[in-house]
Amino acid sequence: MNLKTILTGATLALGVAVSAQANEVVKAGFIYVGVPGDGGWTYEHDQSRQAVEAYFGDEVETTYVESVPEGPDAERVMTQMALTGVDIIFTTSFGYMEATNNVAAKFPNVKFEHATGFMRNTPNVSTYSARFYEGRAVIGTIAGRMTKSNKIGYIGSFPIPEVIRGINSSYLSAKKVNPDVEMKVVWVYTWFDPAKEADAAQALIDDGVDVILQHTDSTAPLAKAADAGGVIGFGQASDMAAYAPAPRVSSIIDNWAPYYIQRVQDVMDGTWESTDTWDGISTGMVKIGDITDAVPADVKAEAMDLIAQMKAGTFSPFTGPINKQDGSVWLADGEVADDGTLAGMNFYVEGIVGDIPN
């Protein structure tokens, strides 16, 4: 009976593989860490999934599973998804890294795309992420110009390179336009928890902060800023336009749609290859949401100019001279940080007070 089951399974698997080649429909699966209704991270991934459907119409089928915990559950969901005969799976959270690679090793004919990771153990795994720090430079500039108390608050999620890079980038840009600026970082150890984020925002406001930046996905900090009055913030991951024109004066938007469409196209054309993509403002993977009229025209112009420079590739937020927090030299005058250092960034730049917790 066992042998029979195995043989039937094998025939079936073969059948699925052949039929995927034969008919034109490409099946794309998505694994979400949250729910599309989070208004932030998962929302943008789901919008981009819908964009794939809209772009290809009947030539593509998409499916997704939401609220998948990182770890063994993720591995099971990915395996089951691969068994249903999908052609490409996008796994949209850093914590899916090991699971993605484990499952990819078992399904060489399925393509895997892992967001924000760096592990590509088999030739059917690609990684992709966005240079969110370019967006941080823009909102950091606005923050530095707009603050009256010279205190900027930052709600950090987890002290990992991605988040530390964002803090450094926005601090450097704010400092450039306002040498008196101070950055206060609060760690909430979550990506999405409206209650904790609101508490953190309140603590920062009580501390005299009048601009709040966040690396968490809910709109709770903006709601707190609205209650407090005279405090501004920025949309994170998604536009969060419901809080415009103030407190939300602009936003950093993740725009995965062009990438997803391209990768699905590659699967259709048979040209898909394992790659490591790290795109920013220049390709549109990172977008800056509408800068509202709450921002003075000259500040807006300055921000737009910065966006234009990054679009043209003539400016990087991490251009020397920059010292590390301990005063040692990191980048000499005119030197631009390499991607390797940025990817593993685990130190503050000079001027930021406090330690990175561990």
Place this chain on the structure above:
Amino acid sequence: MIRLEKRPQPSKLWIALTPVLAVIATMIAGGILFAMLGKPPVEAIRTIFWDPLFSEQFAAYSRPQLLIKAGPLILIAIGLSLGFRAGIWNIGAEGQYIMGAIFGAAVGLAFYPMEAFYIFPLMVIAGAFGGWLWAMIPALLRTKFNTNEILVSLLLVYVAEFLLQSMALGALRNPDNSGFPGSRNLSQYASASNPELFTGTGIHWGVLTAFIAVIGAYILLSRHILGFQIRLTGQSERAARFASVNPKRLVIFCLGISGLLAGLAGMFEVSGPSGQISIDFNAGYGFTAIIVAFLGRLNPVGILLAGILMALTYVGGELAQIMLGLPAAAIQIFQGMLLFFLLALDVLSNFRIRFRKGGIA
């Protein structure tokens, strides 16, 4: 009019029958829910309950997965059920599960990269100790200061979560991981790994331990004086005191054993299916196990079946999301219905329903 009449003894027949009825009622109500969401109800129910077990396409993979998912649920629920029977409410198994994982992983990682046969047994002991230690806090606070173990054990879950995050980012972080959180992968370190013992079955040391715990609990409850004391205390604390049961000793024992088993579950998970300490290593097993304990009527064999049924709704629920596009929330409602109907139908075991004409108020 309908009147409920208390039975002198809970009906044995109905106790056995209500879980089956609850599952059927859940299927009907769930089917209606799925139909209202515009999904084919019969196909959805089939995808959840049938496909993971018997579908040619999935079963070979998902059957072992059921055991992997059910193992920790059963192990934790068995420990919880002992206390619940005696009216000792350990709500913090999630925290004890985390501590077991941290202690077990820490011992394993301390030996890295040495290979030796005694590393895994030491990790097992450390994991059990970690869970036991975390449960001793509410146990001692209750016996010494009469604090409420429900609150203390629950709040300690959040403390354990912070410790977990701190470990993933600090002391246990993989130094070769360029600043990213998470420990080394224990499942790739032979001496510290908890592998699948029989290929294709999903059975690892944790699943085996869960089976042993079921048998152990069954013997304890039916044959051992301690089991008698637990059952007696649950039925009447006063009577138990007359029978010279030491309530403090019982609190220490029940919280200790449930913490120990939850710690073991965490340790087997971190060295096996999960493989590493990460920021959100815990996936709610400690809380879901409370449902499993009640779904299994606090009975060891019942818990075994309930654990597998619960695992089935998870694995099948994921399939239903992939195949039919059901939202995750609908699956959660479906799981909630299962417990709801079971508790609601419980009334039939404890009460007789009498139909009467006219109204005597």
